[in-house]
Amino acid sequence: MDRRTELLNCAENVARRRGYDGFSYADLADEVGIRKASIHYHFPSKADLAVALIERYASTFGDALAVIDETSDIASDRLAAYVQSYRRALSGGAKLCLCVAFAISRDSLSEEALAELDAFHASSIIWLTKTFELASKDGSVTHTGDPTEEATALLATVEGAQLVARAANKVADFDQATRLFLSRLA
Amino acid sequence: MDRRTELLNCAENVARRRGYDGFSYADLADEVGIRKASIHYHFPSKADLAVALIERYASTFGDALAVIDETSDIASDRLAAYVQSYRRALSGGAKLCLCVAFAISRDSLSEEALAELDAFHASSIIWLTKTFELASKDGSVTHTGDPTEEATALLATVEGAQLVARAANKVADFDQATRLFLSRLA
DNA sequence: GTCTATAGTTTGATAGAC
DNA sequence: GTCTATCAAACTATAGAC
Numbered sequence: 001m002d003r004r005t006e007l008l009n010c011a012e013n014v015a016r017r018r019g020y021d022g023f024s025y026a027d028l029a030d031e032v033g034i035r036k037a038s039i040h041y042h043f044p045s046k047a048d049l050a051v052a053l054i055e056r057y058a059s060t061f062g063d064a065l066a067v068i069d070e071t072s073d074i075a076s077d078r079l080a081a082y083v084q085s086y087r088r089a090l091s092g093g094a095k096l097c098l099c100v101a102f103a104i105s106r107d108s109l110s111e112e113a114l115a116e117l118d119a120f121h122a123s124s125i126i127w128l129t130k131t132f133e134l135a136s137k138d139g140s141v142t143h144t145g146d147p148t149e150e151a152t153a154l155l156a157t158v159e160g161a162q163l164v165a166r167a168a169n170k171v172a173d174f175d176q177a178t179r180l181f182l183s184r185l186a
Numbered sequence: 187m188d189r190r191t192e193l194l195n196c197a198e199n200v201a202r203r204r205g206y207d208g209f210s211y212a213d214l215a216d217e218v219g220i221r222k223a224s225i226h227y228h229f230p231s232k233a234d235l236a237v238a239l240i241e242r243y244a245s246t247f248g249d250a251l252a253v254i255d256e257t258s259d260i261a262s263d264r265l266a267a268y269v270q271s272y273r274r275a276l277s278g279g280a281k282l283c284l285c286v287a288f289a290i291s292r293d294s295l296s297e298e299a300l301a302e303l304d305a306f307h308a309s310s311i312i313w314l315t316k317t318f319e320l321a322s323k324d325g326s327v328t329h330t331g332d333p334t335e336e337a338t339a340l341l342a343t344v345e346g347a348q349l350v351a352r353a354a355n356k357v358a359d360f361d362q363a364t365r366l367f368l369s370r371l372a
Numbered sequence: 373g374t375c376t377a378t379a380g381t382t383t384g385a386t387a388g389a390c
Numbered sequence: 391g392t393c394t395a396t397c398a399a400a401c402t403a404t405a406g407a408c
Binding site for chain 2: 017018019021022096099100101103104105106107108117118121145148149150152153155156157158159160161163164166167168173176177178179180183
């Protein structure tokens with residue numbers, strides 16, 4: 001694995017535990033084993049690092065959604081897999097998804113980073129809306145309401161579920177918070 | 187209003203916008219109009235300020251729940267008021283509730299602050315569980331499941347709704363994210 | 373209670389040798 | 391690519407005058 005990737009992995013890890021304002025180049029240097037000045041060779045400024053983090057995160061997430069779409073044509077399967085991906089991202093209650101961790105740091109982010117973050121949020125809503133539209137056709141989800149509304153509600157549920165699981169440091173709380181939604185799936 | 191209260195108000199304001207790691211004594215000094223050294227007279231360390239913030243927040247929140255309980259004996263009324271209190275706290279999409287803002291900064295908080303935060307979280311779950319137990323008796327909420335599970339799910343919903351509303355800077359997204367739950371109320 | 377002055381650390385970032 | 395050396399700024403915090 002190249003240094004840049006190693007640094008991105010480390011930065012994503014710590015950013016999802018402590019937020020953008022909660023880590024420094026010194027933290028990354030300690031963990032990766034190089035001097036903090038050397039990090040500037042890969043990411044000239046912390047703002048550049050933030051943009052790279054969000055870009056990679058959005059790209060990886062997009063790939064995961066594509067895999068979900070390929071795996072099943074049934075809306076309930078896709079939504080269950082979506083919830084499951086947020087559960088996995090928790091890493092036992094310690095980490096949040098990058099978009100949740102950065103949501104609180106919005107004031108510290110560059111315009112470019114904010115634009116990437118907003119684009120990721122928008123694409124999540126689009127995928128969810130599309131999937132709830134499918135649900136209202138294939139009938140695999142009970143009591144479906146307006147697709148856009150369902151999309152926003154489910155995003156809030158999985159992000160909130162991560163927060164309560166982190167607050168209690170219990171993955172079980174994520175399951176409790178999402179079970180009501182999952183019970184609507186065929 | 188005394189200086190201490192003024193500082194707490196200012197700190198709560200900025201902490202709910204930027205998190206614990208996102209503000210400094212310099213920010214408070216600028217806003218309140220005294221020198222940053224003077225703040226140490228009121229709060230010797232930033233850790234003391236964090237504890238004071240959470241204590242006051244938990245106290246105010248507890249009072250608000252008591253008022254809700256006095257206002258109506260019907261579970262659905264109480265839960266609607268609970269959701270509404272999180273909506274008001276949003277301040278148009280700019281602010282999160284303190285527990286959400288601090289959940290991301292957990293690694294930077296003192297043991298004492300974490301204990302206060304966890305106690306607040308636990309008392310929220312207790313109040314919600316009690317209210318969902320009432321709901322299963324008075325029938326004012328449809329499809330009620332296990333009260334503790336409902337409690338965790340609703341907390342996740344309102345906290346997640348705040349996050350998506352902040353991400354989009356639209357209070358309307360809070361409403362979209364909570365409408366599905368509110369539609370279950372009588 | 374608030375001030376000035378300052379200590380000691382950490383931060384993000386640059387220059388230049390290797 | 392990584393290093394040492396260094397910078398200016400920001401950070402939390404303390405001492406002591408008023």
